[in-house]
Amino acid sequence: MTVSAAHGLMASLRVHGRDVSAERATLDRLAAWAGQFTSMVSPTPPQALLLEVEGSRRLFGGLDRLREGVRQGLAELGYHARLALAPTPLGAAWLARAGGEPCITDRDALVGALSALPLACLELPGKQHDALAAMGVRRLGDCLRLPRDGLTRRLGPELLRRLDRALGRHPDPRPPFVAPPVFNARLLLPAPLDNAEALLFPLRRLLLELSGFLKSRALGAQSLRFGLHHSKAATTELVLDLVAPSCDAQHLTALLRERLERVILPEPVEEVTLASTALRPAAARNLDFFAPERSPREARVLLLERLQVRLGRQAVHGLEAVAEHRPERAWRYTDPGTPGGKAVFSNRPLWLLPEPLKLGMQQDRLILDGVLSLGCERERIESGWWDGQDVARDYFIARNPRGACFWVFRELTAGGDWFLHGIFS
């Protein structure tokens, strides 16, 4: 039917041009994603993807579960597929094209199933198709019943060769798909989105694609770069940096959700992209059914990443004790989870003030919510002459009438002022 004829039938028809290169790119991305199911994937343009799954049957717990996994995964990515299973690649492709979803595992059943297929499935050149149709051949089975040498003489050797490949009488090697070294994917949104949280849905599809890509190569991504493209404004970029490489789509989606809550869009988003270049080997995990889902270390990292993504990297710290006399230098912030050092001195307060606080005095008495009484133990700390930050102080434990305990010191230099430095909480 011509376009004008179609418009004549339906005035509201909208016509979109077919983008062959986009189709090809999509097929390649799906091939990279499908690598998680088998190492042997072969995209067959325009619309077929061949997976050699014999070797993966056991790993995925049988053909039915494998098929269900592929079907569900594709549905989550937003694709609908017809899954046909056969002992030969060509046979499977023809069966899928014919519209069925058979699961055929032996050769005899394959002959029966292929015989029933209409001739159009072979996708023969028009002349050959017409010649066969003129001979009264309607189905593949009719073709197989014809004498082989006669068929070759009339229609050339190619037809028989294809039939033999489909039936497994001839080898049919396929070039394996080689995934690109880095991940790059884009998704054109069906309608522009102006709500950042609504973007989670299309972006999740990209994350699922990334997850399949990473799993197939036993890699994890450590840095994800999202691009939110607008029609005029400059692209909004989101970067997720992870503590540990991950290929877990669920975890990545949760991180992204936190990040999206803070995004302010200058304009509606028309297209989203995801690139991940920092790929690292992911920690291998045995497929043990009874093993806990995540190791304790992984679980700790997951929380860390969630907190860091929402609050910022500088809002999450670990602690380290440093062997140093000066109290304000006897500790420092570290990355969470790093070994924390050893304590050298006892009798230290649990809270330290960021800066010593000068204490008020009243008639020779120190005042902090009442008159402070000092303990009799004095600890002299005199140190740091070598770096110009030297201190000379006498530290005491002090208590006010309301029962609170403090760590106070008196400067041994200039003026002898008293300061509050910590709280024994």
Added chain:
Amino acid sequence: MSLQDLMQRADLWRGDTAPPFAASLPTGFPALDAVLPGGGWPQRALTEILLPHEGIGELRLLLPALARLSRGDRWLALVAPPHIPYAPALASAGVELSRVLLVHPRASGDGLWAVEQSLRAGSCAAVLAWPATLDSRALRRLQLAAEAGGSWGVLFGHERLAASSSPAALRLRLAPRASGLDIHILKRRGGWPAGPVSLEVDHALAMPAPAASGDRGIYPRQPSA
């Protein structure tokens, strides 16, 4: 609504399946363990600690339990602590510093979020927080998060909150004593309010005696210049 639907609800309390004394953590103070249900801090639940002002031993009360938890494989999270948690003091109390996680949210709404996430994540053994205010809806969320994540949530608050109700499994009010703490149990699961229990929480420290006589203190002296 059918019975089946009711059974699915998380907020339905079922007497036959909720062992109130399960999984508790010894406090390190036998006198306190004796009055707490299950003989220790309630795990998978919120504990509220109310006090008149800081510096009376409220953290030292938790230290033995925190030190023990830090030797496990989960975080000890401190969300928005009021001062710097001093690493040398924590380490000398036996706390494994590599398990300490400090979270400093800047926006106020993020504090509650961080506490809830940490409780729910399942990778925090304990979550300590110093919320300025908490309504009972927020507290209920945190209580559910603590149950879901199997985490011990500790909230410090001012003692004026003692009058309001709270879904926390354990509520304590602390009062300083001459040497140590009086602990009043305002609420405990599976028991009546009780108290006070008197504890010596600072045996390791040489604390000054309270200023009873008033004029005994010879410090501070002005430096004899």
